[in-house]
Amino acid sequence: MWTIFIPALCALLFAAVFFAMRKSRNRVRGLERRLQELQKEEDRVFDFLHGIGAAFSEGVRSSELHRLIVESSLRILDAQAGALYLTNKTDTALTPAFITSGCPPLVEIPQHILKQAASSPAVIESFLQLQPVGKNAVGLFPECWKNGATRLIAAGSDPQLPAHSAILGPLVYRHRTIGVMALVNPKSAVAFEEKDLKVFRALAEQSAFALYNEAIYLEAGEKKLLDRDLEIARDIQRILLPEADPVFPGYELSAVSLAARHVSGDYFDYIPLGADRLGVAIADVSGKGVPASLIMAMCRGVLRREATATAAASDVLRRVNSQLYPDIKEDMFISMAYLILDGAAGQVTLARAGHDAPLLYRAATGTVEKLSPKGMALGIDSGEVFNSVCADLSLVMEAGDCILLYTDGATEAMNQEGLEYGIERLIEALCASAPHGAAGVVRHVAEDVKNLTGDDFKHDDFTLIAISKK
Numbered sequence: 001m002w003t004i005f006i007p008a009l010c011a012l013l014f015a016a017v018f019f020a021m022r023k024s025r026n027r028v029r030g031l032e033r034r035l036q037e038l039q040k041e042e043d044r045v046f047d048f049l050h051g052i053g054a055a056f057s058e059g060v061r062s063s064e065l066h067r068l069i070v071e072s073s074l075r076i077l078d079a080q081a082g083a084l085y086l087t088n089k090t091d092t093a094l095t096p097a098f099i100t101s102g103c104p105p106l107v108e109i110p111q112h113i114l115k116q117a118a119s120s121p122a123v124i125e126s127f128l129q130l131q132p133v134g135k136n137a138v139g140l141f142p143e144c145w146k147n148g149a150t151r152l153i154a155a156g157s158d159p160q161l162p163a164h165s166a167i168l169g170p171l172v173y174r175h176r177t178i179g180v181m182a183l184v185n186p187k188s189a190v191a192f193e194e195k196d197l198k199v200f201r202a203l204a205e206q207s208a209f210a211l212y213n214e215a216i217y218l219e220a221g222e223k224k225l226l227d228r229d230l231e232i233a234r235d236i237q238r239i240l241l242p243e244a245d246p247v248f249p250g251y252e253l254s255a256v257s258l259a260a261r262h263v264s265g266d267y268f269d270y271i272p273l274g275a276d277r278l279g280v281a282i283a284d285v286s287g288k289g290v291p292a293s294l295i296m297a298m299c300r301g302v303l304r305r306e307a308t309a310t311a312a313a314s315d316v317l318r319r320v321n322s323q324l325y326p327d328i329k330e331d332m333f334i335s336m337a338y339l340i341l342d343g344a345a346g347q348v349t350l351a352r353a354g355h356d357a358p359l360l361y362r363a364a365t366g367t368v369e370k371l372s373p374k375g376m377a378l379g380i381d382s383g384e385v386f387n388s389v390c391a392d393l394s395l396v397m398e399a400g401d402c403i404l405l406y407t408d409g410a411t412e413a414m415n416q417e418g419l420e421y422g423i424e425r426l427i428e429a430l431c432a433s434a435p436h437g438a439a440g441v442v443r444h445v446a447e448d449v450k451n452l453t454g455d456d457f458k459h460d461d462f463t464l465i466a467i468s469k470k
Contacts, residue, residue, distance in 0.1 A: 065214055066098040069207045070181065074100070076203065077167070077196055079183035085133070085141050086179035086211065093132040094141055094180060104164055106182055107131075107139035141180045144168050148177065150204070152197055155187045165191045167200045171208035178208045178215075240300055245438075246270045248278050249343050250470055251397075254438040256446055257463040258409075265292025266407050266461040267300060271307045276344040279307045279316075282465050283336040284355065284407040292461075299324060299334055299378070313340050313351035314375075314392045321353070321378045321386050328379035335377045337405055341467070348403070348467075350393045353378045353386075356408055359427060361434040363400025368427045371395070371403070397469035402434040402441055409462035413449050421452050438466035 070082045081103035085094040094107075105128060116123045133142055140160055144151065150169030153161055161184070168182035181204060185192065245253045255268055265286070271279035281303060285292040299320070306319040316338055324334065335355040339348055350358065354377030357370040373393035376386055397403070406426065413421040426445065433444035442464050449462065 062214060063098070065210065069210065070098045070100060073181065073183055073200075073203050073207075077183055077192070077199060078190060079167075079185055079192075080189055081184045082182060083141075083184075084179060084181045084207075087145075087177055088132065091177075093134050094145060095132040096129055097179065099128055103182075103184055104161060105139070106141045106160075106168070107133045108137060140166075140168060140182065144170055144180050144182075145177060148172070150197060150201055152192055152194065155185075155191060163187050165189075167192050167196060169200060169204050171204050171211060173205075173208040173212040176212075178211045181207065240297055241268065242270050246272075246278065248341060249276075250346075251341060251343075252438040252468040252470060253280070253465070254442045255463070255465040256442050257461075258446075259461055265296055266409065266463040267296045268405075268463050268465055269300060269303065271304055273308065273340065276342065278341045278343075279313075279338065280341065280405070280465060280467065281307075281336060281338045282355065282405040282407065282463060283334055284409075284461070284463075285334050286332050295328065295332060295334065298327065299336075303336075303338075307338075312392060313338050313349045314373075314390045317351050317353045317375065317378070317390050318383070318387050321381070321390075322383050324379050325382050333377040333379045339403070339405075339467075346396055348395050348397055350395075351375060351390060352393075353390065354380075356406060356411065358406075359404045359430055360395070360397075361402040361404070361430050362398070363402075363434065364398060366431065368430055397467075399469055400435065401469045402430065402438065403467045404430050404441060404445070405465040405467075406445075407461060407463045410445065410449055410464060413453050413462065415453050419452065421449055425452075434468070438468040441466040441468070 066084055066086075070084050074080070074082050081100045083099040083103050083106055084097045085106075086097045087093070088095055105124070107128070109124060109127060113123055113127050133139065135142060135145060140153075140158075148170050150167070153164075153166045153168070155165040156162060164184050164186055166182055166184045168180065170180050171178045183192075183200065241257060242255070245255060253270070257266055257268060259266070265284060267281070267283040267285070269279075269281045271281065273279050283296070283299060285295045285299070302320050302323045303316070306323070307316050310316045310319060317336065320336075328334070334353070336353040337350065337355040337358055338353075339350040339358075341348055350371055350373055352358075352371075352373050352375040354375060357372040360369050360371050361367075362369070371393055373391050375390045378386075380386070404426075411421055411423050411426055425448070429445045429448045430441060433441045436444070445464055446462075
């Protein structure tokens with residue numbers, strides 16, 4: 001009995017071992033095939049990353065980067081068509097970035113476009129290539145943008161893609177949706193599987209990172225160009241302002257002007273009116289930056305023309321207002337103080353167009369008074385009211401006296417805690433520095449303001465003009 005049982009048992013054991021080994025070999029072969037597939041996927045993903053990196057290093061155009069993202073994704077996932085839409089800067093619409101030929105519509109096509117397509121099929125392609133879509137529009141892309149989920153669509157399972165399978169999902173970086181991408185296959189091609197979702201998500205993640213960096217790069221380039229333009233504007237503005245203080249018999253003049261931004265809305269000028277007369281102007285355009293600087297340049301041209309053609313300070317302002325009023329927007333205006341030094345007569349005539357009242361330091365008494373002739377800002381009224389209120393104020397300066405003209409950037413300068421410099425402190429600074437002449441006044445006041453605000457804190461444009469009588 002044992003002689004029969006033992007050989008049979010051995011045969012059974014041998015068969016079990018044989019089938020187990022065969023099964024193990026099949027499992028190993030399966031794992032090897034899966035490993036090879038994963039290796040291929042990994043290689044394709046690395047090729048994708050390498051292509052994106054090379055694109056940045058070579059400085060490709062945005063359109064080329066968009067094409068590279070879609071076509072590389074098609075190769076990796078063995079897809080036949082695809083599309084990439086990007087969100088606009090305000091996150092209100094998706095804009096077509098790249099769509100391959102043969103890609104079915106992933107957004108709703110209006111009925112009037114479909115009617116036109118009956119006689120001209122190219123109309124649909126033009127519509128898809130050019131027309132942005134809002135977040136509330138109908139279609140797979142707007143829906144994907146709103147729900148923020150990657151989706152696998154089997155062929156025939158979605159009425160919007162009756163003859164295709166697809167993978168689509170958002171491109172998200174730093175919690176912001178950069179765009180939406182889709183890869184599409186017709187029914188006749190290999191359908192996408194669940195395992196493809198993981199690869200698609202990896203591609204979407206890297207694509208979002210690349211597109212985000214591209215946007216930052218473009219913004220940096222635009223900012224660099226803008227900064228260059230602003231530097232040119234600042235250089236031009238410097239040309240429009242006096243290069244040096246004038247030499248005028250019997251008086252010392254000194255000025256400083258600092259911009260809160262690249263360019264300033266403040267303006268000051270010295271205008272020769274003959275051998276014994278000099279016009280001095282200070283002005284402040286409402287607002288700051290480029291718009292204010294453009295108005296300032298326009299004001300300078302008009303003032304210089306009218307100052308040489310008119311004798312009285314108030315008449316100069318009236319004529320300047322009549323010239324500027326038609327071209328100044330309703331929400332803009334210019335405050336100005338304009339005075340004429342008459343060396344032969346020893347007289348100063350001042351007119352004011354809504355500007356901060358200049359300060360007059362009297363050396364004999366050590367006191368300061370505000371010079372406040374009536375007047376309203378330039379560009380607010382066509383002339384009926386402006387002309388009636390604008391008036392001259394005449395005075396005689398004695399030796400040691402000093403007039404300080406300033407813009408509100410001085411009195412309204414404040415520190416980080418919100419403490420304002422103010423008119424009282426400006427008067428104290430004038431009293432303390434007036435005995436040192438015009439240059440001493442400008443230097444002392446500018447340093448005093450800076451001591452309050454700090455070197456790096458600029459609240460507004462800042463201009464000072466001091467006129468001392470010798």
